[in-house]
């Protein structure tokens with residue numbers, strides 16, 4: 001439960017989308033079990049799936065089927081990633097009206113991801129925003145490779161900020177910056193947010209960070225200090241873009257919530273409940289997860305069990 005007297009922020013859980021997109025397709029029943037587990041953690045927003053090409057990302061071939069179950073969690077605001085107007089149409093037809101549309105800051109990543117240039121991808125923002133708004137929802141643009149591209153290197157902050165400005169001009173309600181290959185550091189986070197503040201003042205901003213180099217939480221803290229209060233995170237730290245070589249997991253929901261809650265910033269997220277959900281996730285994907293907090297939790301539980309056995 002959020003304490004309104006404390007500073008607070010929103011964590012959007014993206015494990016069902018970013019988390020699963022690099023995995024072998026997970027059966028619908030297992031996705032619903034994951035939703036059951038994550039829906040009781042206190043997160044208020046969940047990015048549930050992607051309406052993209054099932055050839056490009058087989059993990060979300062069941063997007064429509066999953067969407068038909070989302071009414072089961074009426075207290076959660078669900079959203080979906082889309083990569084084209086066609087995907088946006090599929091989403092709103094499935095009653096998923098809050099859309100995240102990805103625009104890559106470089107042509108090279110855009111070509112790998114959606115087979116379009118950045119300019120072509122930007123052209124679709126107004127169409128997608130109209131579709132979302134017409135259905136009573138919201139349109140967010142996530143700018144992928146906002147700081148660094150695995151194909152063309154460093155991205156100028158002015159360039160990313162200009163994409164943000166144009167996306168808002170075209171109808172986006174909100175912009176999130178994606179650190180797709182997990183290279184950003186606090187100084188560069190602050191630099192980009194400063195430039196965006198000058199170019200597109202007053203825009204609602206979020207960040208979508210990957211922890212590839214272990215700096216994700218530090219950059220999240222820098223973003224918070226710069227005024228950002230919306231963060232994507234993935235339980236267990238699962239995730240990664242299939243079209244960005246070297247991409248690995250998102251910052252972990254439980255670690256982000258732990259950092260902020262212990263710093264007096266309310267996330268509304270119950271850490272123990274997320275750790276329970278991560279245990280379900282580990283069984284579903286069948287491999288270890290990168291979350292240090294989860295590892296510490298498992299190791300702590302094993303120590304307690306070993307002590308219990310020794311005392312018997």
Ligand SMILES: CC(C)(COP(=O)([O-])OP(=O)([O-])OC[C@H]1O[C@@H](n2cnc3c(N)ncnc32)[C@H](O)[C@@H]1OP(=O)([O-])[O-])[C@@H](O)C(=O)NCCC(=O)NCCSC(=O)C[C@@](C)(O)CC(=O)[O-]
Pocket residue numbers: 018021050052053054055056057081083084086087102112113114115142143144145177178179180181208240241242243
């Ligand atoms: C945009 C559309 C829908 C256009 O796909 P389309 O509408 O089918 O149009 P097309 O003419 O470009 O595609 C023709 C054929 O190529 C296939 N195709 C098309 N694209 C690809 C691709 N990339 N890789 C492999 N195959 C691809 C496509 O599936 C189709 O095959 P068919 O169905 O005829 O057999 C499609 O390109 C697509 O779905 N791309 C996937 C986008 C995606 O889901 N990327 C991962 C999410 S973005 C991300 O993770 C970054 C983010 C948001 O998290 C932020 C961050 O981390 O920083």
